[in-house]
Amino acid sequence: MHLQLSDNHYKIVNRMDTLHRDVVRRWLVEETSQGASGREVELLDRPERVAPLSSPLAWRILQELAKTPDYPNALAGRLKVHEQKVYYHVRRLEAAGLLHVLREEPKRGASARVLAPTAEAFAIVLKGRGNPVASPLLPHAGIVARFLEEFTRDGVFDGSIVVGSPYTHGPFNTTARDSPYAVELGFFLGRLFAPRKDLIVRLDTEVKARGAGKEDMILVGGPVANIIAMDLNPHLAVNFDWKQVWRMESSRTGRPYADEQVGLIAKVPNPWNPKKVVVSLSGLHATGTMAAILGLTRQADEVLDGYRSGEEFYRVVAGQDRDGDGRPDAVSILE
Structure with missing residues (x-):
């Protein structure tokens, strides 16, 4: 269904989220010459x-x-x-x-x-079958958009994706092996938000030099590969510990995690600027970071279940290779 508003076209994408018994939401896409942006519409029934x-x-x-x-x-x-x-x-x-x-x-x-x-x-949706449309959005676009609500302004992505530098750096004197997985994340976000004019990807070394409190950030990679993730680590309720053995520990459940497939999806206030937020997609190893990105981009309905706006959020996932090709293609939720 298309609604003409000035020079923009709107359509209701055929997707519903039942939030509770009385509220149903659908996804509204605005298509302009600069790209597409979306927002959730609550149906008044x-x-x-x-x-x-x-x-x-x-x-x-x-x-x-x-x-x-x-x-x-x-x-x-x-x-x-x-x-x-x-x-x-x-x-x-x-x-x-x-x-x-x-x-x-x-x-x-x-x-x-x-x-x-x-x-x-x-919106008010009248009875009728409507017309079939081809949707570029993923089925769980709405819940991801809510999770990343601070990162959009008028449908345009307003934040940074921070990846580890490809050059040797940081106290572990290493290069980032999980940064390429940010391409998967960027491809997904490009279907939800319109791009801003300047680059949205920054190296961790660049952010370290300019200050980490200037904008909302999505960190890709754990504290070994991403020095901003290392600085964030002490502020997390589920954090990385390398004092005795390389593992992840949860102060929420008391559980340790040591498998290389384990990843973390976290959203917390930016400790360097409480008015901003940080989303961390990280893992014990590069495959764990990939698991975190898969969880957000492929299984958001399960992974983000229970997310509440304004509250800290943590989800520990483990990558799974269900099709047997040697690469993770799904995740299971550990916490």
Whole structure:
């Protein structure tokens, strides 16, 4: 289905995520001359969910909170309307499931609720079969886009993929063997986000020199091959230990991992800039890093199950060679 909006074409990709009993989401793709970008659309399947949007002020509230989440008093100031009017419509939008509390902040001795829309877009889908379309997106594109929500701005990838230098470097005096696997990651991300104008790939040595707190980062490779991953390691609840034997240890479960196929998918606040995040795709060896990338790009529905926005996330996976060709093609979840 195509919707004409200015010079852009929109289509609903035939994919659904059932988040709970009453909420269904689909993936909306915007195709422009500069590429494709996507966002999730929450389906409004009952009239009581649509009714609050009949008010022009409620519509403005939803649009403003989509731009910048805020608490009602501050939002009233932004809109230059009486705060009681804002509270009235906020309550209706919350009751309809169109707004949710993103976080709570202390304000003047009390707790202020910062509100945001529950989805990036809303839609009404009428009964009918629709028309078949060819989709360039993977079935789990939506959950990956949510996992990497900090890395996109208006559909454009806004962050860096940091790989280990191909030259001898770091305290282990080694070269990165798992950096080529970033090509697999880049190919996947290119189907989700439009590219920015400058390069998104940086060497770990380059980031070390310029500072690691400047942007959101996806680190490819473990602490031996990637010195930014080494600097991040002490801040992880699942980290790498090379004091006695090369292994991965989890302070969450107390379990050690020593198999070379083991990889880690982690998302944590950037320790050098709390306003940014770091996603780590790493392994005990290069095959472990490949397992982490496979988990994110091929089995995201399983691997990212339980992910919550704003919380630290860890998933330990093990690569599997199911087709017997000597290379990992799937993962199992260890933790």
